[in-house]
Amino acid sequence: PGTEVQLAANATATAVPGQDRMPFRDVFGSQFYAEVSVGEPALVMRMLLDTGSPTTTLFSQHCGDESCRTHRLYKSEDSATFERDGRPIRIPYATGMVSGIVSRDDFRIGKFTVANMTFTEITAAPGRTFMYTSFDGVLGLGRPGKNEIVYDGMPPFMDRLWASGQLAERMFSLYFSPTRNYHNWLTIGGQDAESMAKLVQPLTWAPLISDAYWQVAAIGMTLNTGTLDIRQVVFDTGTSMIGVSKKVRDQIVHSVWHFTMNDIAVISCKSTLNLTITIADGSTISLRDDELMLPVGAIGRCMLSIVALPIDDDTIVLGTPFFQRYYVSFDEGNQRIGFGRTRQ
Structure with a gap:
């Protein structure tokens, strides 16, 4: 209950028709969720904002696994707007497989409602x-x-939501505050002028090259003085690190002084790092030094925020370390994505 009060207190209503801005919480720099009301009467659920997956899920009261019992659970029989579908479903997330049944209910976020939304009850x-x-x-x-x-x-x-006719633009945008827990904004239906004012320079727009992912073309990447043949960039808020293939990750790890601990690259927190991705039009995305590290237990040691994922060698997945430094607009209407570094 305290969480709902805190998030509500930080919300600022926008006067733009077909657009709304709502806060989200950044937890330990690795998970960020917004509050979504489900069913009638409304059950407030903390939902991970995941641009890497098109599937909406809720932990269900019908799940007996220990992993489910640590969460607020969706109870279909308590909702007057629940509709049964019943199809079985399995979802392979990068962090593990879940399974459940397909159901339908009303979802509300900010001033918007999606009636009879199809989703997965995780069982x-x-x-x-x-x-x-x-x-x-x-x-x-x-x-x-x-x-x-x-x-x-x-x-x-x-x-x-777009099909319901409620949105001014087929777009949503994300702003991460330097303070992490407060003043992080999800804007649905366009862009938030207050957050846009924090940009160091205007947004760079890149056309999408896939209809399955928020993905753009690149012409290469450098890390310090090394060059890597990266040709595709995926923007995924559901990934807590920067992801590359194991082959590329090993090349990166061996290009900086390090040792490994449980297959995690550990470097000096004073290391100099400069990662630059060049997008197809010549614009760049850059992350540097502490933006690519996380402190670990040993004094003066940091974990490299670049991990191996089961992806192609020419692909990089930009997760939390990127979003914490860039304002990003996901523009489905114009088949493009916009990004710009923010003041920290």
Whole structure:
């Protein structure tokens, strides 16, 4: 209950028709969630904002796994607007597999409502992957094209919202505050002028090259003096690190002084790092020094915020370290993505 009060107190209503701005919480720099009301009477759920997945999920009361019991659970019989679908479903997240059943209910965020939204009730989440996460479900903000976690008859949340005629623009934007827990804003239906004013320079717009992911073309990447053949950039708020293939990650790790601890690259916190991705039009995305490190237990030691993912060698996935430094607009209407570094 205290969380809801705090987030509500930070909300500022916008006067733009078809647009609304709502706060979200950044937890330990690795998970960020907004509050979404589900069903009638409304059950407030903390939902991970995930641009890497189009599928919306909630932990269900029908899940007996320990990972589910640490979350607020969706109770279908308590909602007057619940509708049964019942199809079984399995969702392969990068952090683990979950399974459940398809259901429908009303979802409300800010001033917007998606009636009869199709989503997954998670009834099985084996292992301990989700036990210590701070969210009660995932709000899928991924693209509608076919990918490995898209299912027939389950359009993404933003597609449903756009089809309802409530939005001024088929767009949403994210701003991360330097203070982490406060004044982080999700703007649905456009861009937030107050957050845009914090940009160091105007947004750079890049055309999307995939209908399945928020993905743009690149012509290369450098880390300090080394060059890597990166050709695709994916923007994924559901990833807590910067992700590359194991081959590329090993090249990166061996290019800086380091040792490994449980296959995690550990470097001196005083290391100089400068990662620059060149987008196809010549514009760049840069992260440097402490923006690419996380402190670990040993004094003066940091973990490199670049990890191996099961992806192609020419692809990089930009997760939390990127979003904490850049304002990003996801523009489905114009098939593009905009990004600009913010003042820290």
